Amino acid sequence: MKSKFKFIVIFLLIFLFLGYFFVYRPVKKIQAKVSELLPKVKDLKAAFSKNDIDLLDKKLAELSKEYKNFENEAKNVYWLSFIPYVADFKNGVEAGEYLILAAKQIVETMAPYADLIGFKKGSSSFVEQSAEERLHTAVVTLDKILVKIDPISSNINQAEKRIDLIDPDRYPEKIGQLIIKERIKNLKEQILAVSSLFVEAKPLIKNLPEILGKDKEKTYLILFQNDKELRSTGGFLTAYAIFKIKD
Structure with missing residues (x-):
């Protein structure tokens, strides 16, 4: 009887020892890294709102570095991925x-052409240019960033695959006053x-330079229809316009 009791005590001690070093401590370290990571996320949001591409690039680099530290700590609990909640965390x-x-990759690609999307970069602002200059800048910029579309799309697709594996329905609606299920669901849907x-816009983006007449003049016909006077094409043709565009 004593030997059995002794065995149980030893087993519990070993269990607590392993649980402390391989579960409790890693979780506490992960929580600490999350606390360090959240301010970087807020800084990135603030940088984005200021429309400063250089500041955004700097804050993104800081976030990336801090996220890597967080990820390194997170890997210490990946061995528990047979538990659905840990698997969701890993994904x-x-x-x-x-x-x-x-x-x-997006910021790096767009940095030389930041004015195109309304970010501050250099002395000349894109929004101050004429319509013709804006169109020309747009065509040139799109041509430059196309080489980055595939790797960017690949990374986004990899993220999408992992997010798609997370099931919000396995989580409770609330824990105390903290809303859990709805937040996870909304975050997943947004991402x-x-x-x-x-990903779906990639084919259009790749063909935009050609559509905008980069290498060859393009002619377009625009038809204006009144949908209040139904016709087989969708409405009565009231006007049309023809315009040409080239680089």
């Missing part, structure tokens, strides 16, 4: 890594919507 962390990488938009 979320990996998705975040791909999204940050895609964001860095998937953005990633799907980018």
Whole structure:
């Protein structure tokens, strides 16, 4: 009887020892890294709102560095991925890594042409240019960034795959006053919507330089129809316009 009791005590001690070093301590370290990571996320949002591409690039680099530290700590609990919640955590962390990488590629690609999207960069502002100059800048910029579309799309697609594996329905509605399920669901939907938009828009982006007449003049016919007077084409043809465009 004593030997059995002794065995149980030893087993519990070993269990507590392993639980402390391989579960409790890693989780506490992850929580600490999350606390260090959140201010970097807020700084990035603030930089984006200021429309400063250089500041955005700097804050994104800081976030990337801090996220890497967080990810290194997170990997210490990946061995528990047979538990669905830990698997979701792992997928979320990996998705975040791909999204940050895609964001860095986007900022790096757009930095020389920041004025095109309304960011501050250099002495000349894109919005101060004439319509013709804006169109020319747009065509040239699109041509420059096309080489980055595939790797950016690949990273976003990898993030989408991992986010898609997370099931919000396995989580409770609330823990105390903290809303859990709805937040996870909304975050998942937002990320998937953005990633799907980018991936689906890739063919259009790739063909925009040609559409905008970069290498060859393009002629377009625009028809104006009144949908209040139905016709087989969708409405009564009231006017038309023909315009040509080239680089």
